[in-house]
Amino acid sequence: MKPMLEIKNFHKSYGQKEIVKGINLEVNQGEIFGFIGHNGAGKTTTIRSVVGILDFESGEVLIDGKNIKTDPIACKQVMAYIPDNPDLYEHLTGIKYINFICDLYGVPNEVRLPRIQELAKELELDTNLGDSISSYSHGMKQKLALISAFVHAPKLLILDEPFVGLDPKAAFTLKKRMRKICDEGCSIFFSSHVLEVVEKLCDKVAILKEGQIVLQGETDEIIRNESLEEIFLGLE
Amino acid sequence: MKKFFEIAKIQIINMVRSTTRSGSKNSKGIFLLVVILGGLIFASATYSMGIYSGIPAGYKDFVLYTMATASVLIVFIFSITTAQGQLFQFKDFDLLMTLPISRTMVFLAKVLSFVVIMLVYCFLFMLPALVIYGVNESMGILYYVYGIVGLFFLPLIPIVISSLFAFIIRKLAGHGKYKNLLVNLGSIILFAAIMLGSMSLSSLEGTTIPEEVFVTGLMLIKTYLYPIYIYIHSCISGNIIELVLSILINGGVFALFVYLFSKTFVSINSTVQTGYKAKNFKLKKEEGKSPLQALCEKEFKKFTSNMMYFMNMGMGQVMLVLGGAYLVFNKQMVFEMLTQFESLGFQIKPTLFGLICGAICLFALMTPTASVSISLEGKQFWITKTIPVKTETIFLSKAIVNAVIIWIPSMIGFILISVGFGFTMFELIVGLLLIFVLGIFVGILGLCININFPKLDFDREIIVIKQSMSSFIAIFGGMVVGALLIFLYVNVSEFVGPFNFVMIIVSILSALDILLWMYLRTVGVRKFCELY
Numbered sequence: 018m019k020p021m022l023e024i025k026n027f028h029k030s031y032g033q034k035e036i037v038k039g040i041n042l043e044v045n046q047g048e049i050f051g052f053i054g055h056n057g058a059g060k061t062t063t064i065r066s067v068v069g070i071l072d073f074e075s076g077e078v079l080i081d082g083k084n085i086k087t088d089p090i091a092c093k094q095v096m097a098y099i100p101d102n103p104d105l106y107e108h109l110t111g112i113k114y115i116n117f118i119c120d121l122y123g124v125p126n127e128v129r130l131p132r133i134q135e136l137a138k139e140l141e142l143d144t145n146l147g148d149s150i151s152s153y154s155h156g157m158k159q160k161l162a163l164i165s166a167f168v169h170a171p172k173l174l175i176l177d178e179p180f181v182g183l184d185p186k187a188a189f190t191l192k193k194r195m196r197k198i199c200d201e202g203c204s205i206f207f208s209s210h211v212l213e214v215v216e217k218l219c220d221k222v223a224i225l226k227e228g229q230i231v232l233q234g235e236t237d238e239i240i241r242n243e244s245l246e247e248i249f250l251g252l253e
Numbered sequence: 254m255k256k257f258f259e260i261a262k263i264q265i266i267n268m269v270r271s272t273t274r275s276g277s278k279n280s281k282g283i284f285l286l287v288v289i290l291g292g293l294i295f296a297s298a299t300y301s302m303g304i305y306s307g308i309p310a311g312y313k314d315f316v317l318y319t320m321a322t323a324s325v326l327i328v329f330i331f332s333i334t335t336a337q338g339q340l341f342q343f344k345d346f347d348l349l350m351t352l353p354i355s356r357t358m359v360f361l362a363k364v365l366s367f368v369v370i371m372l373v374y375c376f377l378f379m380l381p382a383l384v385i386y387g388v389n390e391s392m393g394i395l396y397y398v399y400g401i402v403g404l405f406f407l408p409l410i411p412i413v414i415s416s417l418f419a420f421i422i423r424k425l426a427g428h429g430k431y432k433n434l435l436v437n438l439g440s441i442i443l444f445a446a447i448m449l450g451s452m453s454l455s456s457l458e459g460t461t462i463p464e465e466v467f468v469t470g471l472m473l474i475k476t477y478l479y480p481i482y483i484y485i486h487s488c489i490s491g492n493i494i495e496l497v498l499s500i501l502i503n504g505g506v507f508a509l510f511v512y513l514f515s516k517t518f519v520s521i522n523s524t525v526q527t528g529y530k531a532k533n534f535k536l537k538k539e540e541g542k543s544p545l546q547a548l549c550e551k552e553f554k555k556f557t558s559n560m561m562y563f564m565n566m567g568m569g570q571v572m573l574v575l576g577g578a579y580l581v582f583n584k585q586m587v588f589e590m591l592t593q594f595e596s597l598g599f600q601i602k603p604t605l606f607g608l609i610c611g612a613i614c615l616f617a618l619m620t621p622t623a624s625v626s627i628s629l630e631g632k633q634f635w636i637t638k639t640i641p642v643k644t645e646t647i648f649l650s651k652a653i654v655n656a657v658i659i660w661i662p663s664m665i666g667f668i669l670i671s672v673g674f675g676f677t678m679f680e681l682i683v684g685l686l687l688i689f690v691l692g693i694f695v696g697i698l699g700l701c702i703n704i705n706f707p708k709l710d711f712d713r714e715i716i717v718i719k720q721s722m723s724s725f726i727a728i729f730g731g732m733v734v735g736a737l738l739i740f741l742y743v744n745v746s747e748f749v750g751p752f753n754f755v756m757i758i759v760s761i762l763s764a765l766d767i768l769l770w771m772y773l774r775t776v777g778v779r780k781f782c783e784l785y
Contacts, residue, residue: 023666070638070785093641104632106551112532116539121640130538137536147534242420 018045020079021173021204022067027064027076036062036227039076044173044206044221051215051236053249054225060208061101063225064177065083067206068098081172094122097166101178101208103158111146111153111161115168122169129168136164139190155182163191167198174198176207180214190219200218216245224252257358260349264366267712286722289729290377298381305385312467313390318474320382321407325481327378328371329411335719336412336419337560339367340514346522346714356517364412364511371408381405383488395491403484403496406503410480413510420514420521524681544642547693548650555629556622556654561715562629565724569619573612577666606680607751609670610687611739613663614758617691618731623655623699625724627781628708628717634785644778652696659692681753690762695731697769699732702727702775704780 022044031036037059044050054060065071067078069089078085080092106115112133119129125176137143140160150158159182165176174195180188195205195218209215215222222245223233231252232239239248297320305316340363349359383400386392430682475482481503487495542550556562580587591601630637637647664685671681706723708716718724746754 038475065635065785068639070635072783089644090641093639098635098639100635106555106636108554109551110529112534112536112539113554116541116736117547117551118640120542121544121642123544126538126541130536134536136646143536144534145530147531149529201399235342253696 018047020044020167021046021048021081022050022175022206023077023079024063025077025079027063027066027073027078029059029071029073029187031062035113036228037066037073040223040225040228040230042223042233043228044204046204047202048097048219048220049195049199049205050207051219051222052206052225053212053215053222053245055253058225059228060150060225061177064098064175064206064208065100068096068175069093095171096173096175097169098175099162099166099177099179100157102183103162105150105161107149107151110149111142114150114161115146115165118165119168123174124169132168132170133164136167140164140187141196156184156187159183160187167194170203172201172203174207175207176205178209179207180209183227208224212246212249213242217239223247226252256352256354257362260352260354260359261362261365264362265369267366279536286725289725292729292733293377294381297378298385301385302485305382305389308467309464311465313386314489315467316382316483317386317488318439318471321481322377322474322478324375324378325411325478326406327374329415331374332367332408332412332415332612333418334366334414335370335715337422337715339363339520339715340416341419341521350519354767355515356519357511360515360518368408368412371412372405375404375408379407390775392489396488399491399493399496400627401486403487403499406500406507407484409503413506416510416514448466501700518628536657544640545646545650545653547593548642548647549653552626552650552654553657555626555766556658559714559718561718562622562625565718566620566622566625567658569616570658573616573666574662574669576612577669581669584673587674591688602674602676603751606676606684607666607742607746609753610684610751610755610758611735611742613667613684613688614691614738615732615735617659617688617695618735619728621655621695621699621702621724621727621731622658623651623696624702624727625699625717625721626651626655627700627703627713627784628711628721628723631709631711631714631717634709638785644781645774648700648773648777651700651707652693656692659695660688663688663692678714680752681754683759686757687762689756689768690759693766695761696771697766697773699727700773701769701777702730704777704784707784709784718726 019239020043022042024040024042027037027040028035040063042050052060052063061069066073067080067085069085069092081095083091085092106117115133116129118124124132133146134143137146140163142157142160142164145153145157150161153161159179163179166176179191183191192214199205219236221234222236222239223230225231232248236245239245243251301316301320304319305313308315340360352359376778383397387396387400427644471482480499483495483502486492487499556567587605588601591605665687667684668681670676671684676684703723706721706726708721708723711717711721742754743750745757749757
């Protein structure tokens, strides 16, 4: 299978303090990869570096075979990212924001409206798209960020704590869609503290502890007799 | 009372800290702040000295009345925009409302932090005048004591009036789809009224003989600005009753304002914090745009939807158009003024052309919207960092929006003046060329400043717009460049002529546009990538 995301010997420091100490992982086409670890383990730092927000000292990040450092535009064109707390442009309405994202990713006019309609209906945000984002609740902003991520049909989706703030129905819809798009060839790399979801949803899992991967592999191979939660807590 | 002081202390610390950059380069920020404040005190002292020397004997105290009025006017103008964010749109509203402290105390703590900032402006402009007058007139220690004590109360009434205006504008705007547009429109009307009012006063002054100007001026201050009059008079005469009366008037109005508004500010803030909700929204097909167009549209919406941004960075352009229209309708007054230059060997028309170009430069330099545009990305910076668009395109969109904000009003104003005063076609073209390169210059220069002094971590956007190092450097730096241009114009245009002087400036600005863009494409892009 073609690797969509390759992280090789990745190091990241803040000043003198090394946060991520040489991690290696690979997300193949069609895979859902769960990235777990305790608070401050370096998950968000890794994710932010992978998507091009943060610079990093050494190592290599390849997205669809292209290097994020040397070819950032090509990398960003094929991926979508949602942070743990998606702050969006509050002065825009929901629909203006989605169209803004569509314009930047070059989503063709003919597919734009049906895609927005489908996603907005699925996440139950269709009647609120004309409202100003400043009037949205946290969960609604999260839903809008999800629509904006799915609307340009990325090959790789990188999500940081995607289930935080979502109501049960939206969380269920998201899980269903994540599986669906991966079956269609997309890859997903996401971090989460909800270990039950990771266990059920992910094809592969990596556990990060103090900047190092302490366990990585196929989810089925990792959880044989114990739950992911027990394994995770056993590593503490 | 202890709780109140704790809250007030935190509010003031927040406001002061937000002025400088956090992190290792804090000392650099503080140094620049000191340099700028020093520059302002120097400018204020020079201005006060100039007025003092120019006033005939017997009317020297007029310098104090003039500078006190100027300080009050400055506080009034600055606080119109600050009041919107500080009193009616503050981010820690939810937190403060849940604390076990009365609403009056919360409101007073908010107002107090606002008063502290306005006091800084007041002291910057008034203190040099107090010292200059005191030293030259050999005033006693009581004069200085009264001067400083009274000064603490001087900005209170303008703060109250501007807060009332801010409140009325907010109330009228409501929270519909066009709320921001209405707030901006209301503010423009208010500024236009202030500007036209001061212009009418200055035209009245021109018709009176010099000594009568002082008598009339003093009468006007005594009648319409009584708290200012009584404060200055108490300092000069050493009358403690007048000083106490001045404190009571200023303090009383302020106390009444705090008492009344502490009852309504909760409902105002609740209304302001509710965003617009559309009725019966239906999805429609929209035409796609290029990434540059989409980014420009987003930037422009940001500018027009944020009242603080619009008022602080765009008001110069509104004033330019209004001023242009005023000059055209008062042509005779302009020609009378310029006859003074004629006696010095200058020709009226070319001199007018040079002066108008100078004014356009000054107003454009005071419109550096791009100088805070990177900082204003704030918590949404992750979007800009992850979109598949070159950093140069992001820079270009911000520079283009700044340039357009300068181009359209400046060109309207200049064409209006060109037609009104009969400039030649050649002058019209050169003037428009100047506006074109100037707009690009201000946009790119603003970005160069902002990329070196970014501030992405802030609680409220007003902190970036009004108090960040980047906006400070851009606005006051712009004023310095404007003053430098005027200085050069006065000294160089005599030899080369106003028209050739403007041509030289156009050439210099064009070269600077290219150089600064090259800087942005190299160093700027690198700094942007490192930023977060």
